[in-house]
Amino acid sequence: MATDNPVESLQEEATCPICLEYFKDPVTIDCGHNFCRACIAQCWEGSNTDVSCPQCRETVQQGNLRPNRKLANIVEMVKRLSLQAAKGAGEERVCGEHQETLKLFCEEDQTSVCVVCHLSRDHRDHRVVPIKEATQEYKEKLQGALVPLRKELEEALALMFAEEEKTTEWQGKVKNRREMIAGEFNKLHTVLREEEQLLLQSLEEEERETLQRLQENVTKLSQQSSSLQQLITEIEEKCQQPVVELLKDVKSTLSRSENVKLQEPEAVSTDLKNVYKISLDMREALQRFVVDVTLDPDTANPNLVLSEDRKRVRPGDTRQDLPDKPERFDPCVCVLGAEGFAGGRRYWEVEVGDKTAWDVGVCRESVSRKGQVTLTTKQGYWAMSLRNGDKYSVSTSPWTPIPVSVRPSRVGIFLDYEAGEVSFYNVTDRSHLLTFTDTFSGKLRPYFSPGLNAAGTNAAPLIICPVPAQAGGNLCP
Numbered sequence: 001m002a003t004d005n006p007v008e009s010l011q012e013e014a015t016c017p018i019c020l021e022y023f024k025d026p027v028t029i030d031c032g033h034n035f036c037r038a039c040i041a042q043c044w045e046g047s048n049t050d051v052s053c054p055q056c057r058e059t060v061q062q063g064n065l066r067p068n069r070k071l072a073n074i075v076e077m078v079k080r081l082s083l084q085a086a087k088g089a090g091e092e093r094v095c096g097e098h099q100e101t102l103k104l105f106c107e108e109d110q111t112s113v114c115v116v117c118h119l120s121r122d123h124r125d126h127r128v129v130p131i132k133e134a135t136q137e138y139k140e141k142l143q144g145a146l147v148p149l150r151k152e153l154e155e156a157l158a159l160m161f162a163e164e165e166k167t168t169e170w171q172g173k174v175k176n177r178r179e180m181i182a183g184e185f186n187k188l189h190t191v192l193r194e195e196e197q198l199l200l201q202s203l204e205e206e207e208r209e210t211l212q213r214l215q216e217n218v219t220k221l222s223q224q225s226s227s228l229q230q231l232i233t234e235i236e237e238k239c240q241q242p243v244v245e246l247l248k249d250v251k252s253t254l255s256r257s258e259n260v261k262l263q264e265p266e267a268v269s270t271d272l273k274n275v276y277k278i279s280l281d282m283r284e285a286l287q288r289f290v291v292d293v294t295l296d297p298d299t300a301n302p303n304l305v306l307s308e309d310r311k312r313v314r315p316g317d318t319r320q321d322l323p324d325k326p327e328r329f330d331p332c333v334c335v336l337g338a339e340g341f342a343g344g345r346r347y348w349e350v351e352v353g354d355k356t357a358w359d360v361g362v363c364r365e366s367v368s369r370k371g372q373v374t375l376t377t378k379q380g381y382w383a384m385s386l387r388n389g390d391k392y393s394v395s396t397s398p399w400t401p402i403p404v405s406v407r408p409s410r411v412g413i414f415l416d417y418e419a420g421e422v423s424f425y426n427v428t429d430r431s432h433l434l435t436f437t438d439t440f441s442g443k444l445r446p447y448f449s450p451g452l453n454a455a456g457t458n459a460a461p462l463i464i465c466p467v468p469a470q471a472g473g474n475l476c477p
Helices: 006-013 037-044 069-088 115-119 131-239 243-247 250-258 282-289
Strands: 026-028 034-036 104-106 111-113 128-130 304-306 312-315 345-351 358-364 381-387 391-394 410-416 421-426 431-437 444-449 462-465
Touching: 006 069, 026 037, 026 069, 034 037, 104 115, 104 131, 128 131, 131 250, 131 282, 131 431, 282 345, 282 410, 358 410, 358 421, 381 431, 391 431
Parallel strands: none
Antiparallel strands: 026 034, 104 111, 104 128, 304 312, 312 462, 345 410, 345 462, 358 381, 358 444, 381 391, 410 421, 421 431
8 A cells, every 4th residue: 555654655665565574585586576585485385386476476486586685775774764763753663673663562571572572582471462452451550540649649739738828827927926026125125225224324323422422521631631731840840940939839739739630531332322133024124114003993894893902803793783874884894994094104913813704904095884895906995805714815806816825824914105005914924925006095094804703613803913023022912
């Protein structure tokens, strides 16, 4: 069959019509057709008379076989050309050893072979299948292998995405912690710089006072020394005078020398009164801003019980009969501090103990006292809360959980009005919990809520604690 492909046309011309493989030792018979020597010999085997051409059926002489060396050379060139064409197409379709088409696949050696390879000693006893059949079989196996691999890939991608989300979340936490540390140390640096200025001013004043007193002593002693030196000189000169002159007013001179009495200088201590202590503990640094906070009974919900010193508030068992004043919270169990702050820095601490629910912080004095309290910054509350014994959150909208590693039994609140900050500290482990940043206007009041007495599990009071003069001092009474 003719073909438009030149390579295939050459392959047909170089193919024996008997074995349909490339010519091997090609010979030409009388009619001009060419065959492999072995193929034509096998075809005429057993015939003693004239034979015919297998291709054109013309009678020819059996022994008249002429070697066709040019055709043999052409066959070799066709084999090389076919091999190059196959390689150029990206396929190894021709056996490199026998220059035959790779039509078979050896299952044992897992390699493509030609017909000659299959008949050779290396593959003769192996299971060999047509290459197309093997291709189809292994394609199905490969496609079957894709299903679990794709599933594994899907799981791997899901895990990767989860880890990436963890990475992003972790980096966010690190960023927040870094900003928190920087903010706290900036605040601490500010406090320390102010403390430094106060200490230096105090030291300068102490230096000035002490130097003035010492200088006064030096001046007085200098004056006494000068008087003594004059008297000594006068007596020495008196001793050198003649008898008459020596005796003149000698009694007065002796009297003056006997009455001389040294006035000792005023005792001035050189021990420094100015005492300083550099502390990297924020609580100690904030102690200079401590304010005495008391509870305002006129704002307390009727269900709350305040102590006589107005330092404690707890949920009561019954509702008290109290005047319904506009400033009183109702129905929410809240109470405000009696003190209001419209500037400056203030610090106080609240003992929360083992309570299961509470709110502490600050609020605008103008917040609504009637109806339900919406504890958010938008409504004028900057507070930290505990719910259900272990869920800490801040008064944002929606509320934001606070990760707390050590349960605080006491909470410190620091208000920096001009900086627009309200910070909360875990006094128990001396750690920073959170800081609100906002713009304040008008008066702010300390805010407290001891929560409801949930079947007796939250009956303990909130206690406004006196902050000890030094860290580690007395606890709340």
